Amino acid sequence: MGDTIKYLLEEDQIPKYWYNIAADMPEAPPVLHPGTGQPIGPDDLAPLFPMELIMQEVSQEREIEIPEPVRDIYRQWRPTPLYRARRLEKELDTPAKIYYKYEGVSPTGSHKPNTAVPQAFYNKEAGVKNIATETGAGQWGSSLAFAGKIFGINVKVFMVKVSFQQKPYRKALMETFGAECIASPSDQTQSGKAILAEHPDSTGSLGIAISEAVEVAATNDDTKYALGSVLNHVLTHQTILGQEAMIQMDMAGDYPDILVGCTGGGSNFAGLCFPYIGAKLRGGPDVKVVAVEPAACPTLTRGEYAYDYGDTAHLAPMVKMHTLGSAFVPPGFHAGGLRYHGMASQISQLQEMGMLEAKAYHQNTCFEAGVQFARAEGITPAPEATHAVRGAIDEALKCKEEGVGKTILFNLCGHGHFDMQAYIDYFAGKLKDEDYDQDELAMALAGLPKVAAE
C-alpha cells in the first residue's frame, strides 16, 4: 500500500436518511417570535419556509427520509471520498492517524449543496417560484444557485459586501447558474437602507444579509427564504457527510478519538460530528469533539449563551444560542463563511452539555496550516477549512508530544479555488490577525434582548 489511502463508497451506500440529533438530545429551548418574545409555532414560519422544512425543523424523529429526487442529485458527487492524510502525517512526524472527509468535490466546491438541493426540492414541491437568501464567502449562494437552477426556482442572493468585493468570481459563478447576486447592505430593502443610512461604508455581515433576504421573503407572497446554516433542518441535511464518514471509518477499521470541524453557523461541523455525538449520547464510544472558530468572531469561546435575534434587523426569530449579539459586526477577515454573530442552537446546547471543546485561531496560523496541508496532500483548502486543518494539525502535534497515536478525523469542507486572493495576501504578508473591537462586543452583548423564557 502506498501513500494514497482513499475510502470510497458505492452509490447505493449513500445514506437513505438524514440523522436528526434532536431525537437524542434534551428538549431544546423554544424559538421565540422576534416581535412578541413568545414561543412560535410552525404557522409563524410559513411565510418564510415550505411546511416540509418547518416540520423537519421541529421534528423529533431520529431518521428523516431523503427523497429519491434529492438522492438522485446527490449522486452527481456523492459519496465523497474520505482520505487518510499519510503524507501530512509523515511531514508532521506524528504517531497520530489523520483522516479527512473531503467535500470539495461537489459542483460548487463545498458541503453546501448537501442542504441546497433538498431545500430547493421542498420549495419546488410546495410550488415556490423564488427564493431569497444571504451568503458570506459565496459558497452557500452559489450552491443554492446551482440547486435552484436544477429545480427551476429563481434565486436572489444578498452577499456580504466585504466578500462580494473580495470574491467577484463567486458572484460570477452564481450568475453562471442563473442567479442574481447583490452586495449587502443594499438599497433594495428597508433593512439594507437603514444600515446604509447609519453606516454608508458598512462592509456588511451575515446578520445584515439575513435581514435583507428575510425581508424580501416576508414582503413577497411568491418568495420564500432559505438559510445555509444555523437552523436544525440545515444541520440535519449535512449529516449525510458524517454518516458516510462513519461507514468509511469502519472500512478503515478505525474509530475517531478526536473530531475536528470549523464553525461559522455550524453546518459543516454538525454534518461531520452529529452522527458521532449522537452515537455517544446513545451510549456509544466516547469521542473528543473540537470546534474551531475564528478569533475575530469567537462565538463559542467569547459569546454568551442567551436568546438573541438571528439577524441584525430583528426580523428573524429569536433562538437560544452562543452569540456575540446581533449588532456585532466582525472585522473583514478572509473566512467569510465564519463571520456569523451566533452559533446554531443545537451546537450551542451541546456545548452547554459539555459535549465539545471550542478553540479560536487567528487567520495567519490557519493559512500556514492550509499551505502545509496543500503541499503535503495536494488539495488547497478554503479559508474556512484551514481552521479545521489548523485544529487537526495541532491535535496531531499534541499526540507527538505525548507519544500517543490517536485517530483524528476532520472535515475538509471545501477547496480554496475561489479564495486564492487570500493565499496571495497571506504569502505577501498582508493578512492581518485582527481582533474584534472589545467595546463593540460589550455593547452588542449589552443589547441582547431580555426575554421571559429565560
Next chain:
Amino acid sequence: MGDTIKYLLEEDQIPKYWYNIAADMPEAPPVLHPGTGQPIGPDDLAPLFPMELIMQEVSQEREIEIPEPVRDIYRQWRPTPLYRARRLEKELDTPAKIYYKYEGVSPTGSHKPNTAVPQAFYNKEAGVKNIATETGAGQWGSSLAFAGKIFGINVKVFMVKVSFQQKPYRKALMETFGAECIASPSDQTQSGKAILAEHPDSTGSLGIAISEAVEVAATNDDTKYALGSVLNHVLTHQTILGQEAMIQMDMAGDYPDILVGCTGGGSNFAGLCFPYIGAKLRGGPDVKVVAVEPAACPTLTRGEYAYDYGDTAHLAPMVKMHTLGSAFVPPGFHAGGLRYHGMASQISQLQEMGMLEAKAYHQNTCFEAGVQFARAEGITPAPEATHAVRGAIDEALKCKEEGVGKTILFNLCGHGHFDMQAYIDYFAGKLKDEDYDQDELAMALAGLPKVAAE
C-alpha cells in the same frame, strides 16, 4: 432511475498500462535536430528529459506499464466519473445520448496531473532536482507544481504573459504548491530578452514560453524540461482517461458513435480518443472523431502539415505537424490552453490519415455553450473545455435535425473555477471574437523551415 447517471469504477480498475498509439500507426516522420535538420536520437534529447521518458517518446510498445508509485498518486482522484448528461439532453430536446468524462475532480481541476505525476516521478527516479516548464492558462503549471512537490522536485514555470495577467489565481495556486511562476517573455533567458527587445509589449505565447523553459534546462546541468502536451509520451499518459471511459461506456452498455475533444497541443483530446482510434485501427468499431479548436488559433483547420520548430526561439526539435508557423502569435483569447502554434505530431498524422474531423469556433459561442451546460449539469467548464461542449452540443443538435439518436462522448477536461473572469467578460458582452492576423499567418507560414526530410 433519475436524472443523474454516473459510471464509477473501483480503484483496482485504474488501468495498469498506458496505451501507446504508435504501435497501431504507420511509422512516424522522424524528429529533426533544430540546428542540423538531421534526425535525432535519444541522446540528443538527454539534456532535456530523463531517459525513461525519452524511451517512451520513441516506444513502439502498445502498452506501457504505469509504475505503482504513479498509480498510487492517481488513486487520489482516479478513476474519474463518466456521466450521462441527461438534463442537457432534455434541454436540447435531442434524441442523441450525450456522455462526458469529467477530469475536473483532480487536485488542480483538469486532466493535466495525469502526465505531471509520471513526469515528476521519472525525473525523481533519474535524480533530477529541478524542472523548468511553460504554461498557458496555468492548468499544466499548477499540475506540475503539485506533482513536483510530492516528489521533492523544484518547479519553475514560465507562464504566457496574457494568462499570467488574466489568471493571477493560477499563479497563486502554483506558489501554494511551492513552485516559482514567472511571466513570459521574461528577462531571465536570452530567448525572453530577445522577444522583449523586439516587442516590449509582447503578450507572450506558448512557443515563447517553451523557448524560455527549454533554454533554462539546456543551460543548467541540474535542471530538466517538461512539456504538458504535444509530445508522444504526454499523449500516452493521458490515455488513462480514455481507457477508463471505455470501461465506463461498457458499463453503460453503449459505444460512442461520435467522440469530441478540444485541441490545443492535443493532450486531453488524445487521452479520450486514442484508445478508441487505436481500436478502430486494429479493426474495431468505427467512430467519428471531432477535434474542436479556437478560430483564433486554428492549427488543424488552417495550418500546414509540415516540419516546424516546437518553440519560437528554435531551441526545441523540429517535428512534422499541423502548424501555423513558430512565429505565429495568436490573439489573447481566454482559452489560454489552446494557444499553441502547432499540433501534436501523432494527432496531425491521424488527421492526414483521415481519422478525424477538425472544427474551429470563436469564443463567444463556446461560452454560450459553457453556460448552457453549467445550468443543465451544474458544472462550470474551463474555457478550453467549452470548445468541446460546443462541439458536442452541435453534434447533438444535428442528431435532432436528422432525427437520429447517436451516442456522443466528449471530454470535459477541466472546471472553470479559476477562469471566472472569462465568464464575467462573457456576461458583460466584452469577449471579442478576434481572428488571427491574416498577414501574420502568411508570414509565419512562409517562414517554415525547409528540411531535407520532406
